[in-house]
Amino acid sequence: MKTTVLGLGLMGSEIALRLKRQGRDVVCWNRSAERSEAARARGLTVRSTAAEAISESEMTLLLLSDAAAIQATLFESGEADALGGRILVQMGTIAPRESREIAGRVAAQGGEYLEAPVLGSLPEAREGRLILMAGGDPDLFERCLPVFKDLSRDPQRIGAIGQGAAMKLAMNQLIAGLTSTFALSLGLVRREEIDVEQFMALLRGSALYAKTFDKKLDNYLNHGYGAANFPLKHLLKDVRLFKRVAEENFLDTSLLDAVEGRCREAEALGFADADYSALYEAFCPNPTPPSS
Numbered sequence: 001m002k003t004t005v006l007g008l009g010l011m012g013s014e015i016a017l018r019l020k021r022q023g024r025d026v027v028c029w030n031r032s033a034e035r036s037e038a039a040r041a042r043g044l045t046v047r048s049t050a051a052e053a054i055s056e057s058e059m060t061l062l063l064l065s066d067a068a069a070i071q072a073t074l075f076e077s078g079e080a081d082a083l084g085g086r087i088l089v090q091m092g093t094i095a096p097r098e099s100r101e102i103a104g105r106v107a108a109q110g111g112e113y114l115e116a117p118v119l120g121s122l123p124e125a126r127e128g129r130l131i132l133m134a135g136g137d138p139d140l141f142e143r144c145l146p147v148f149k150d151l152s153r154d155p156q157r158i159g160a161i162g163q164g165a166a167m168k169l170a171m172n173q174l175i176a177g178l179t180s181t182f183a184l185s186l187g188l189v190r191r192e193e194i195d196v197e198q199f200m201a202l203l204r205g206s207a208l209y210a211k212t213f214d215k216k217l218d219n220y221l222n223h224g225y226g227a228a229n230f231p232l233k234h235l236l237k238d239v240r241l242f243k244r245v246a247e248e249n250f251l252d253t254s255l256l257d258a259v260e261g262r263c264r265e266a267e268a269l270g271f272a273d274a275d276y277s278a279l280y281e282a283f284c285p286n287p288t289p290p291s292s
């Protein structure tokens, strides 16, 4: 199936390249010329408008930042019926209600819509190891499976439109939560001058351990967060999204107020585009020496 990819940011460009390496015919589009040029330099075919790219393929994958970017790209170009007969697969992290709204607008134009957000970042996209959580019509999911299998070892349909989006938000809340609580514990261990390796060894042998602790440990120890696969600004976006959706479901989100505050502080410290593990710097700021 010829495939279009809209959005050539971190994830979109990596997914487009993965599909191309798997032997698929891929065309792409990106709003800004800079990223379009960078993608061309990496061997991707890039069209000058989204409508042109969509018209060439039966199936279009959306790797855009948020729902506003999707709405702007699909519906604000003023081209009526551009989506007729097309399959639109939304892969970014958005709210369930936003996903259902986009599905309605795609259907109104005669297109078919599936959500397929993913857990995992650039290495997982590169190697086809993303965790893909789809929501939508089962038959449409089956038709999209060959493409999904190029991106994920075990693509799963979670349920109706909105349920894949909700599953993805549930996962990303854990990224924020685990990073925050680990940052605090590691911060205390370091301030009390306890041997970090001894702390990690005990933790690894306990039921409290999560792989992400070791994956990001060097970042915390070296205060180095440079090469972002998943930037802190996206984690902040997802914490806010989760909070909104959880509040709609009458869950208590006071814990996330603090996490959101720390994300904002990390942004203020200049880490917006750094790896999200830079959240550590907001939880464990440099101690202020007592004034003499």
Ligand code: NAP
Binding pocket: 006, 007, 008, 009, 010, 011, 012, 030, 031, 032, 035, 063, 064, 065, 066, 068, 069, 070, 072, 073, 091, 092, 093, 094, 118, 119, 120, 121, 122, 229, 230, 231, 234
């Ligand atoms: P990114 O690198 O920031 O790229 C964002 C893309 O959205 C760019 O192509 C950007 O185009 C486009 N965009 C933003 N606003 C737009 C608008 N108003 N109209 C048209 N295009 C617009 O983000 P990413 O990391 O690839 O993430 C994409 C989505 O996947 C997000 O929802 C993110 O949360 C989710 N996700 C990311 C990861 C990850 O590890 N990075 C993992 C799983 C899921 P321009 O070049 O024109 O700005």
